Amino acid sequence: MSRFVCFAFSLITLGFTLGCPKPEPPVVEQPRPAGPFKLLVLDDAPLAEAIEREWQAREERSLELEQSTAAELLKSDKVDADAVIYPPQLLGELIARQWIEPLPADLLDNEALDLADVFSSVRRMELDWGSETYGVPYGSQTLVLMVRPEVMEKLELEIPETWEAYQNCVDRIAASEFCTGDAPQFAAPTLEPLAEDWRGKLFLARSAAYAKNPSNYAVLFGLGSVDPLISQQAFVKGATDLKKIAQSIPADLQALLPAEVGQQFLAGKSALAIGWLSPKSQANEDKLEFTPDFAPIPGAASYWNQLIETWEERRGGRAESVPLLTASGRIGSVSRSTHNAQDAALGLILLSATDSATQVSPASGATTVYRNTNIGGITQWVDPRLSSEGASTYGEAVALTLSSAEAINLNLPGADQYLKALDAAVTAILAGDAAPQEALEKTAIEWNAITDKLGRDAQKKANSASLGL
Template sequence: MMPNESLPARCVAGLPLAIGAIVLLGCRQGPDDQEDAGAAPPQGTSFALLVVDDPELARVIRQWETEWHGQTGFGYQVSELDGEEFAASVDLDADIVICPSYLWGPLAEDGRIVPMPLGLIKDDAGRLSEVFSLLRVREAAWGSRVFAVPFGSPVLICYWRRDIFERLGCQPPETWLEYGALAERLASHGRSGVAKAEAEWYGTIEPLGPGWAGIMLLARAAPYVTHRELFSALFDLETMKPLVAGPPFVQALEELAASAAWGPPEQIQYDPQQVRAAFWQGRAAMAVSWPSAAAEASAPAETMRIGLARLPGSPQVFNFLDDSWEARQEDEQRWVPLLGAAGRAGVVTAGCSWPEAAFQLLLWLSGPELSRQVSTASRNTTLFRRSHLGFPQDWVEEPLGPEVAAEYAALTEETLSGQERLFALRIPGRTQYLDALDRAVRRVQAGQAAPQEALEQAAVEWEEIT
């Protein structure tokens, strides 16, 4: 659907008409949300909408401004900023910000953004109830209030060559130990009969480039550190002492280094997009990334049958309270997603004069119908609503095909509807914390330090940042 085409009647008659109700009635002022009250915007109002670190998303949001104005009488003007400039900015010169999911936490902590009006949540505006629960209840919340409108938040998953696995009698790995053993076996025996013998071939490829090595370490550590009795897996909340030099992180780094030996040397410069591209070039039997219809997808270098699986989990979890490993209980999931590695979310700034109307705009852009046009333009999002399950190919690269796309949609729903999760740091200093983990991974890969030593140095750096 192009922006100059009419939206479905249920969309036209939904949020835009709700905006009209705000104009006539003003914001709700029930007993539970007096703080949410605000003046209704006059006709002709134009919101300043800032998009951070996502040119593709900014481009498509601009295209829908005429449609929004026609339905509501309000407009919006889109501006852009890169992530570093945004994180360093003192004043938010915008009414609305759409940014990486991990960037808005400090804004909520500092009171620079406002929570969503409770009336919108109670009324299920924008059909928020169909957003996958980990995004709606966890990633969009700060403390006890919802601050953000999700635009999609991909989690790292494992691509695997179904054709090669079947030939060798392998199954997708259930644990990171199995993953490492598979990477070695596939590097040694997976190439035979697949492509040109002289081509480069590896057991696996992971995103270990700048800003991603630390993310990959956290993704591997997630099932080891998310204990049911601990609120924080990264810091001791009583002392604020970093926990990243503890046994579960050391084990995760040991396993990462062992697996990395079966990947290409240049993966130390790769992000998830580059990993995915290398996988489609036929260079490896496994890869860690996520699907995207927005990224350029070259035709596969060879005939490939692909499977997708969640990242490995763990039947054991580390308890920092008594410094010991424990078996997970039977009702606990072994697979723990890392949230906030990418993703996009919309927030409303404290300086916005009409916060409820601003949230309505965000809910319109991310709603059931329009999100298939808007969020799919970004490489940093993925499906995030139950209604998206019927259109899985909107969200994946074409070579995956409809069957695997449907598998990915089901996998994403299951992953983002669970209870367990680990956040990839959405606190002030995130870049510096991840840089410290990047350096730890790099030192171990280069043989300059053992995992324990490297993480002890990272913990010292974390204490200095904190």
């Protein structure tokens, strides 16, 4: 079955899910303290401003909102607030420091929290730790494939199911009239987020489908030993693929973040792109002259079996897309400093519930829809130049991605340290300063040193908990 047919079938299934809108669920009414609700928001001034507006519109109780950065928080000794909203990559770090606590068990079936409505991968990869739920969702951006359908039709190309097919599309577009001649239509056949502090995440997103297989939970670190797997052949191939694709992107477009990729794609700079859309746009810009298509990022029909150290075909030769979560987004957790965990959780839930989601989450460039019931309002999360048809297709691609059973994450304690080492390796690979195998073997050594410094036994437990085991 082709990816297009699978994609269409999934959308039909999703359509049935979304076909019957739910009534807006109320926050469970419980006695609330008279004092202010103290909330800390990290690295997101626009989200903090939207939270203040929404709180004032819904609550008589005062809100004491403080803004800070993750870097500043990690220099302190606690979360000095009732609750904190932060990037999901920090979940393991905050748990390891014992600064946050699980949501009260009796609120997990709260109708306003409505965890069943949250995309399954968001809950599993970003909100849960082991058997407990620590996070309240506010949305997580995810990479999607962006396509100019008229280009694909002219060149008789199909939306690629695999990274190999994607590279073939890029090569065909690069050699076509669209990118050659005296007046090429596009500056590049494709664009990807190659900004210095995003290269490592892009590399993981591209390699994941080669590394994830039906017989393993662990992709980045071994379960039994927490030894890094980053130098295995799945990642070497991912690095080789990335280096080849980077060579097709002009130097002046190789420092883009995912949202900037989306903006440049909509501006007509490329025929394909791997990135995401944000609601930001110039006020004087008109509607687009084309309707882009969107799909989950490509995957792979074969994977590296680390147990027997060989490449194997997936069952039926079916390509699998493996999303990377925790690369962006915002979640909220109850602080151990609070005097009332129940109230702190309810405060977070109020700002995340279905009827608040469209007022709060779209303000942040790090978030997108996170509930099935909010797909109908996807236009509030994307560039306003996009047509309703284009916005709907984008929302469907996001929903499928964030509902994938194959998603991976990186939210261990020290995640920022692991990613910093990986960014350096990917930079060296792209610059031609090191071969993929050499660079990734060095990264594995550095990752082992980070693990030893943080405590191997503790990281082993964290790795299992991060995977939901």
